[in-house]
Amino acid sequence: MxxxxxxxxxxxxxxxxxxxxxxxxxxxxxxxxxxxxxxxxxxxxxxxxxxxxxxxxxxxxxxxxxxxxxxxxxxxxxxxxxxxxxxxxxxxxxxxxxxxxxxxxxxxxxxxxxxxxxGHPILTKKENAGQYTSLESYKGKKVGTIRIFTSDIVFRSALEDAGIDWKTDLEIIEFKTGSMLLEAVASGKVDVAISANSFYAQGVEMGLEAVAWSNDLQEGHxxxxxxxxxxxxxxxxxxxxxxxxxxxxxxxxxxxxxxxxxxxxxxxxxxxxxxxxxxxxxxxxxxxxxxxxxxxxxxxxxxxxxxxxxxxxxxxxxxxxxxxxxxxxxxxxxxxxxxxxxxxxxxxxxxxxxxx
The missing domain is CATH 3.40.190.10 (Periplasmic binding protein-like II)
Structure with missing residues (x-):
């Protein structure tokens, strides 16, 4: 222009x-x-x-x-x-x-x-990181995410492809901002966060650990x-x-x-x-x-x-x-x-x- x-x-x-x-x-x-x-x-x-x-x-x-x-x-x-x-x-x-x-x-x-x-991490508390070894691990968990996050789409699609019903097999809780999402994980309000690359460093500083990356769920997305x-x-x-x-x-x-x-x-x-x-x-x-x-x-x-x-x-x-x-x-x-x-x-x- x-x-x-x-x-x-x-x-x-x-x-x-x-x-x-x-x-x-x-x-x-x-x-x-x-x-x-x-x-x-x-x-x-x-x-x-x-x-x-x-x-x-x-x-x-x-x-x-x-x-x-x-x-x-x-x-x-x-x-x-x-x-x-x-x-x-x-x-x-x-x-x-x-x-x-x-x-x-x-x-x-x-x-x-x-x-x-x-480049988008799935984050949880360090002491809980060993619980997440496959998509089956998310069953019964409270999973935090942000609607219209690309990683949210990748995660839900991967669950569906694996035959896991993300509407009933786990509880997805949506947050407004990445900071609110990380705080929810750190405080135990949710078990794990489907986060974004821009919040990875902040998550690490808060004592969180990446258990998987969006690339692991869908290569090259x-x-x-x-x-x-x-x-x-x-x-x-x-x-x-x-x-x-x-x-x-x-x-x-x-x-x-x-x-x-x-x-x-x-x-x-x-x-x-x-x-x-x-x-x-x-x-x-x-x-x-x-x-x-x-x-x-x-x-x-x-x-x-x-x-x-x-x-x-x-x-x-x-x-x-x-x-x-x-x-x-x-x-x-x-x-x-x-x-x-x-x-x-x-x-x-x-x-x-x-x-x-």
Missing amino acids: QKSKLKWLASLAITAGILGACGDEKQISQGKASNDYEITVGLSQSAGGVLVDIAHQEGYFEEENIEVNRVGFANSADGLNALQAGKIDVGLTFGTAGPLTFIANGSDFSIIGGHLEG VCCRVVTRSELLAEDDGEAYKRFLKAIIRAERKKIEDPEAAITAAKEYMNVDEEVINKIVNESHSHYSSDPSKEKVVQMWEQMKEIGYVENVDDIDVNDYVNIDLYEKALSELIEQYPDDSYYKEQLVRFNEQNI
Whole structure:
């Protein structure tokens, strides 16, 4: 979106108005107000957004002549409500289940890229960790989760595939925020938490232990997608969003080659020591990928339908809500800019495999 049309967004990012509108969000940082395009990105208040943070630190946004303002939210629902209300332009770390649930309820969102695959821990007290050896172990337990958490979908789907009725064989208790969920486990109100990567370090500090990861239940499942309002992509043929994707594609590469860069980038707003930051941004189960992975998004949509998470959606073709064109254009431009660089060509091969 052109900057001349978006000056009001800068003021939203630096005033209490956007913070008061949704209750739990906080401003993470501001851009420099000197580029051709400007967008405001919503992400996790507790863990930021690794690829955006690296792109900001390394100057990739500046090189693409796009100013990116970052605003933090305590949970996905608040962030996606802000996106729908026009208070942010992009949601980055609000999962896959979250945007799909909003789409099921009538939101005209477009998924245009990715950020994270897998990486969500199932947490319990250390003294109880030995109780959880298989999905059968969850029978009769009180299981805490957050509705529209991607890990919630993965867990319920895995139970169903194993022939376990999550409605009757165990008790699922839903919480509003990740912090509330962890407190419930620590206090014994629930036996185990289906958590998220952004709360893993906090859980460890509270004496909790991971007994399994979402990747164990469904290998390669997608999580955080880059999502925006479809109407915004009509402005300048989505030029601002293509530039944004180019920057996070480059950031993905930087993280692969230099994991320490993610720690340095996160220091800007995370007031914890490097060891804790490292647990969040470089956890081995968390796979950061900017690819939209359309096939996996469609797979999760079908899972949500199968377990009754979304209903009365037979008239919705989820393919219409996954825009892969901008990502392909972003990769093609990078290949043209760096013709001797094999990395971007390899990403195009991956893209063609995951976005049929």
